[in-house]
Amino acid sequence: MNPPDDQRLRQRLREEFGALEISPAPVLRVTSRGQGIQARRRALTAGALVLVVAGGAVTAHVTGGRTAESPRVTVSAPNPAAPGGVFASGTIDGKRWRLAVRNVDADPGTPWCLPAVMLNGHFGAIVGGASPGAFPIVNGGVLTDPPGWPGAGFGFQVWSAGVTRLAFRPPGVGLLAQHPVAVTACGQRFLMSGYSFARAGVLHFTAYTRHGHSSSHFPLPDPARPWPPGQLRGLWSVGDSVPGTSGVIGSGTVGGGSWRIKQTLGPAGQCYTAVARARGIGGQARECEPIAAPPSAISVALVPFPDGIGGLTGYAGLVNPRTAYLHASVSNGTTQRVVPVGFAGRAYVAIVVPPGCELTWVRLFDASGHLFAQGKP
Amino acid sequence: MNATERQQFEEFMTSRWPGLVRLAFGLTGDRWLAEDLAQTALASAYASWRRVRRADDPDAYVRRILINASKSRWRRHHVSEHPAATAPEAALPDPTSSVDDRSALLGALQELPQRQRAVVVLRYLEDLTDAQAAALLGCSASTVRSQAARALAKLRASGALADTDPDDAARRRQAGGTR
Numbered sequence: 001m002n003p004p005d006d007q008r009l010r011q012r013l014r015e016e017f018g019a020l021e022i023s024p025a026p027v028l029r030v031t032s033r034g035q036g037i038q039a040r041r042r043a044l045t046a047g048a049l050v051l052v053v054a055g056g057a058v059t060a061h062v063t064g065g066r067t068a069e070s071p072r073v074t075v076s077a078p079n080p081a082a083p084g085g086v087f088a089s090g091t092i093d094g095k096r097w098r099l100a101v102r103n104v105d106a107d108p109g110t111p112w113c114l115p116a117v118m119l120n121g122h123f124g125a126i127v128g129g130a131s132p133g134a135f136p137i138v139n140g141g142v143l144t145d146p147p148g149w150p151g152a153g154f155g156f157q158v159w160s161a162g163v164t165r166l167a168f169r170p171p172g173v174g175l176l177a178q179h180p181v182a183v184t185a186c187g188q189r190f191l192m193s194g195y196s197f198a199r200a201g202v203l204h205f206t207a208y209t210r211h212g213h214s215s216s217h218f219p220l221p222d223p224a225r226p227w228p229p230g231q232l233r234g235l236w237s238v239g240d241s242v243p244g245t246s247g248v249i250g251s252g253t254v255g256g257g258s259w260r261i262k263q264t265l266g267p268a269g270q271c272y273t274a275v276a277r278a279r280g281i282g283g284q285a286r287e288c289e290p291i292a293a294p295p296s297a298i299s300v301a302l303v304p305f306p307d308g309i310g311g312l313t314g315y316a317g318l319v320n321p322r323t324a325y326l327h328a329s330v331s332n333g334t335t336q337r338v339v340p341v342g343f344a345g346r347a348y349v350a351i352v353v354p355p356g357c358e359l360t361w362v363r364l365f366d367a368s369g370h371l372f373a374q375g376k377p
Numbered sequence: 378m379n380a381t382e383r384q385q386f387e388e389f390m391t392s393r394w395p396g397l398v399r400l401a402f403g404l405t406g407d408r409w410l411a412e413d414l415a416q417t418a419l420a421s422a423y424a425s426w427r428r429v430r431r432a433d434d435p436d437a438y439v440r441r442i443l444i445n446a447s448k449s450r451w452r453r454h455h456v457s458e459h460p461a462a463t464a465p466e467a468a469l470p471d472p473t474s475s476v477d478d479r480s481a482l483l484g485a486l487q488e489l490p491q492r493q494r495a496v497v498v499l500r501y502l503e504d505l506t507d508a509q510a511a512a513l514l515g516c517s518a519s520t521v522r523s524q525a526a527r528a529l530a531k532l533r534a535s536g537a538l539a540d541t542d543p544d545d546a547a548r549r550r551q552a553g554g555t556r
Binding site for chain 1: 395483498504529
């Protein structure tokens with residue numbers, strides 16, 4: 001061993017790696033992946049038990065279910081005008097898919113704006129929040145096996161300013177040579193590209209600028225399974241630096257206990273955390289959904305409260321940003337008046353009903369007191 | 378996992394994250410993959426946190442997960458490790474691009490066989506002893522030493538260890554240095 005080379009290598013490595021910019025620890029993402037691993041282990045354990053009990057009958061069923069073929073994917077040449085924010089489109093088994101950037105904060109014309117990539121108007125992935133100095137890809141995401149698209153994967157990239165041409169090769173699709181599509185949303189200009197894919201593999205890409213080009217590649221997961229494992233279906237796998245919001249959207253007391261529901265919008269999707277305390281016992285539970293644009297009326301999810309704390313049932317979600325207040329009818333004959341709580345233009349509501357009850361009807365009123373929508377949530 | 382264990386994990390993760398990303402970057406040469414591998418290792422650690430925190434050396438435990446994940450990824454994708462064929466366009470090399478224009482040392486590091494690369498990173502970046510590196514890689518300490526010697530010889534031959542500071546080089550020559 002040559003000591004000077006030994007020392008020089010050590011010093012050089014420290015210089016090189018010390019200069020590496022490292023993003024903050026993505027605690028939420030890692031813990032949710034960890035929870036996914038735990039859930040998968042539990043499922044495997046349960047599955048193994050079933051196999052032991054059911055024997056050959058179960059084996060035959062699993063084998064029979066593995067005959068599905070990969071969907072047939074096409075990716076169209078993008079329209080540089082990006083009508084409606086659409087920057088990529090194509091077909092999967094003849095069904096049209098479109099990736100577009102749109103505002104998921106509020107209706108156009110309001111001061112609030114949060115740009116997100118959406119697949120046919122669903123499954124939002126917030127764009128923005130680039131890592132400083134990221135080049136040539138500023139941001140990106142992968143979506144696998146979303147509801148309604150079995151076995152299909154989708155991806156998008158936001159490119160650095162200055163990238164003029166792209167060549168990329170999604171697995172099973174072939175070489176795509178195109179210009180990135182400039183989409184203006186929320187006062188920002190995004191250089192976008194997108195694709196679909198039908199099998200796992202490696203995405204190779206080359207980005208060209210006026211000064212040269214840069215090539216790299218990254219693995220694409222199996223599009224027939226949630227990625228990362230345990231991921232909520234319809235949620236993009238994106239970087240952890242994306243912007244978001246969080247805050248309490250409702251609180252109150254029911255049956256001698258207190259409750260609170262908090263919303264978090266970010267890389268984990270649109271999440272609602274219910275916290276309850278009764279008779280000195282407290283706990284919390286969380287429900288997440290894919291990110292959606294504000295509804296024309298109301299869209300709520302059932303939010304579970306921890307078992308054994310009052311048996312409460314929670315509802316949390318979004319309402320049309322026009323909503324000044326709503327009347328929520330409960331199956332026990334009572335009506336609750338609920339005022340939405342706004343976070344960056346998204347109007348949230350949280351409704352909690354007593355044990356054994358459910359929400360039966362809601363009526364939405366605007367600031368003038370006019371009823372503008374009603375129905376069963 | 379209860380709230381205390383979760384807090385312990387979050388503190389562990391926050392303090393180890395930069396080191397794990399650097400280690401993974403050394404193994405892969407790709408920052409995205411590095412962060413993904415670090416996330417994979419920490420997510421596995423989270424899923425087995427009770428066992429990890431009871432381990433004699435939780436850091437070694439997580440490093441081992443990361444190295445194994447890196448090996449698995451390499452096995453899956455080693456055929457595709459080479460950069461993509463570029464599109465048929467003429468272009469000048471871009472000195473500012475982040476991927477292809479990595480430093481000579483990082484480039485040479487990526488040319489090393491996977492095990493030699495791991496030995497270099499563990500020995501010279503992580504400052505592990507031969508025995509510690511051997512335990513992580515599942516080989517003997519003598520194998521670590523021989524792999525390190527081969528790696529160093531290749532790095533030397535590639536010119537990646539050459540002096541970049543002319544004054545420094547001159548000082549070494551005056552002092553009877555080896556270069």
